[in-house]
Amino acid sequence: MRDIKSFVEAGLIGQFPGGIHPPERKSPANQQPLRRLPLPAELVLPLRQHIGPSGQCLVKVGDNVLKGQQLTEAKLSQGLPLHAPTSGTVSAIEERPTAHASGLPEMAIVITPDGDDRWGPKQPLPDFRQQDRATLIEHIQAAGIAGLGGAGFPTAQKLASQKPIQYLIINGVECEPYICADDRLMREQADEIVSGIQILQYISNAEQVLLAIEDNKPEAIESMRNAITGIDDISLRVVPTKYPSGGEKQLIELLTGAQVPHNQLPLDVGLLMQNTGTAYAVKRAIIDGEPLLERVVTLTGECMHNPGNVWALLGTPIDHLLQQGNFQAEEETRVIMGGPMMGFTLPVTAVPVIKTTNCILTPTLEELPPAQAEMACIRCGACAEVCPATLQPQQLQWLAKAKDYDALEQHNLFDCIECGACAYVCPSEIPLVHYYRKAKAEIRNIAREKAKAELARQRFERRQQRLEREKQERLERHRKAAEARKKMQQEKAQQSAPAADQPAATKPAQDKSSAVAAAIARAKAKKAAQQAAQQESSDKDT
Structure with a gap:
C-alpha cells in the first residue's frame, strides 16, 4: 500500500x-x-x-x-x-x-x-x-x-x-x-x-x-x-x-x-x-x-x-x-x-x-450495423491485444465451444469483465462475449448442482448418524431399564424375607430339608401300616 x-x-x-x-x-x-x-x-x-x-x-x-x-x-x-x-x-x-x-x-x-x-x-x-x-x-x-x-x-x-x-x-x-x-x-x-x-x-x-x-x-x-x-x-x-x-x-x-x-x-x-x-x-x-x-x-x-x-x-x-x-x-x-x-x-x-x-x-442499421455471420478464427491475435484483463480470448472461445469448463477456470475466465472489446476488433465477427457468458452460466449451474448434491450427501449422512444415534440411545435405555427392573426385584425379595437370627440366605434351604424329612417319615409310616395290615390278614387265613 x-x-x-x-x-x-x-x-x-x-x-x-x-x-x-x-x-x-x-x-x-x-x-x-x-x-x-x-x-x-x-x-x-x-x-x-x-x-x-x-x-x-x-x-x-x-x-x-x-x-x-x-x-x-x-x-x-x-x-x-x-x-x-x-x-x-x-x-x-x-x-x-x-x-x-x-x-x-x-x-x-x-x-x-x-x-x-x-x-x-x-x-x-x-x-x-x-x-x-x-x-x-x-x-x-x-x-x-x-x-x-x-x-x-x-x-x-x-x-x-x-x-x-x-x-x-x-x-x-x-x-x-x-x-x-x-x-x-x-x-x-x-x-x-x-x-x-x-x-x-x-x-x-x-x-x-x-x-x-x-x-x-x-x-x-x-x-x-x-x-x-x-x-x-x-x-x-x-x-x-x-x-x-x-x-x-x-x-x-x-x-x-x-x-x-x-x-x-x-x-x-x-x-x-x-x-x-x-x-x-x-x-x-x-x-x-x-x-x-x-x-x-x-x-x-x-x-x-x-x-x-x-x-x-x-x-x-x-x-x-x-x-x-x-x-x-x-x-x-x-x-x-x-x-x-x-x-x-x-x-x-x-x-x-x-x-x-x-x-x-435505438440505432439505425447504418448507425450501428448488426453483427454479421460468424466466420472462422484467423488467429490474428487482435482480441488478445485489446483485452483489458490480459486474457487470451481466442483460447477461451475454443475451450468454451469444447465445454472444457475446468480448463476455462484455469485460464481465468471469470476475470473477463465482458466489456466486448475483443468482439469489437474481431475481423471474423465472432461473438466472443456470448461464448463467455454462456460458459460462465454453465459453470455456475454446475457449481450449483454440485452444491445441491453435496448438501444432499451431507443431509443423508446426518440422517444416518441421527438414526444410528437414536438406535444406540434406545439400546442404552433398554439396558438401563433392565438393570432397573432387576434391581427392583432384588429389593422386593429382600423386603419380603422374614426376620431371623440366621442369615436369610440359609432359611429357605432349612425349611426345604424339614419338609423332605417329614414327607419321608409319612411314607415310612404308611408303608409300615400296610405291612401290618397284610400280616394280620395272613394270620386270619391260617
Whole structure:
C-alpha cells in the first residue's frame, strides 16, 4: 500500500493493458438538460432488480400504497427491499417480462398510479455525523440502494466490510459510447453528489476520496471541481478517454498504478469503489429520507428523435420511454438496453426500467450495423491485444465451444469483465462475449448442482448418524431399564424375607430339608401300616 500511496500523492495517472477507442456518440443526448416524464399508465416492479435474492412481498392486490412505501421485505444476505415509486393501487402481482436478453417473465408488482404522487412517512438523518456507522448502513439497506453504475451489487453490503479502507474511489468515468446519464447528473446535481460522497467516506472511514472523470466530460469536470472546492480529502482525477476505463479494476489501475490480484476484491487491498449515481442516491436516502425510486436513463440513437436524459421511475415501461423520446421505428430497428458494447437487444419492449437500467439505445442499421455471420478464427491475435484483463480470448472461445469448463477456470475466465472489446476488433465477427457468458452460466449451474448434491450427501449422512444415534440411545435405555427392573426385584425379595437370627440366605434351604424329612417319615409310616395290615390278614387265613 505504500507504493499506492506514493503514486496517488504524486497525482499520477497510470495505464491498463489493452482497451479500444470506439466512436463516443454521446451527443446530442448529453446536450439536453435532465427532464421529468409524465406518469405512465402502470409501473411494473420486478421483485428482483439487483445481484441477490428477491424479497418477500408485503402487499396484495387491491392495496393502496403511498410513494416510498416498502413493498417487499428482504431477509436474506444480499437482499434489498423494493418501494413504491409513486402513490396508487396494486393492480396485479404476477409474472411479467423482465429486462433481460431472454425476455423470460419474473414475478412483479404492478401499480396503477393515482396521479397524486403522495409521499408516505420519511425517516431522514440530516446530521449523519451524529449517527453510528451501523445505523447509516442499515438506513441505506432499508432504502434499497444498489450500485447504479454496474451489476447492481447492494451498496450496504460493500459498506459493511470490516476491512480498513485507504481510498474511496468515486467512478464518474462512464466510458461506454452513447451513455451520458452520469455526465448530466454531475453537471446538474454536483453538490448533492458531493454530500453523498461525504456520507460514503464517513461510513467507510476512508482516508482519502478519489473522484475520477473521463476527459471527454469538461462540463461535468468543472461542475464537480467547483463542488469540492475547500474539501481537502476529495481529489479530482481526470483520466484519458479509453474504453473500458470505467471498469472497476481498470480504473483502479489508472488511479493507483496497481493491479487488484487475481481472485481478490478491491476491498482486499484497501480500496472501495462507488458510482456517482450511487452517491447521489445515498444522499437522498440519508439526508432526505427517500428510498431509491428513480434513476437517470439516457434515451439516444438516431431513431430517437427527442434524445436526452430523463428521470425514470423504477418500473416505467420501456414503451413509455420510447414514446417520450419520440421513437420512430425503421425496418429491423433494435431497442438496446445499455450501451452498444455491454448492452443487449430487448426481445420485447414491454419490460420495465430497473435499478441497473442506464440507457435505451435505438440505432439505425447504418448507425450501428448488426453483427454479421460468424466466420472462422484467423488467429490474428487482435482480441488478445485489446483485452483489458490480459486474457487470451481466442483460447477461451475454443475451450468454451469444447465445454472444457475446468480448463476455462484455469485460464481465468471469470476475470473477463465482458466489456466486448475483443468482439469489437474481431475481423471474423465472432461473438466472443456470448461464448463467455454462456460458459460462465454453465459453470455456475454446475457449481450449483454440485452444491445441491453435496448438501444432499451431507443431509443423508446426518440422517444416518441421527438414526444410528437414536438406535444406540434406545439400546442404552433398554439396558438401563433392565438393570432397573432387576434391581427392583432384588429389593422386593429382600423386603419380603422374614426376620431371623440366621442369615436369610440359609432359611429357605432349612425349611426345604424339614419338609423332605417329614414327607419321608409319612411314607415310612404308611408303608409300615400296610405291612401290618397284610400280616394280620395272613394270620386270619391260617
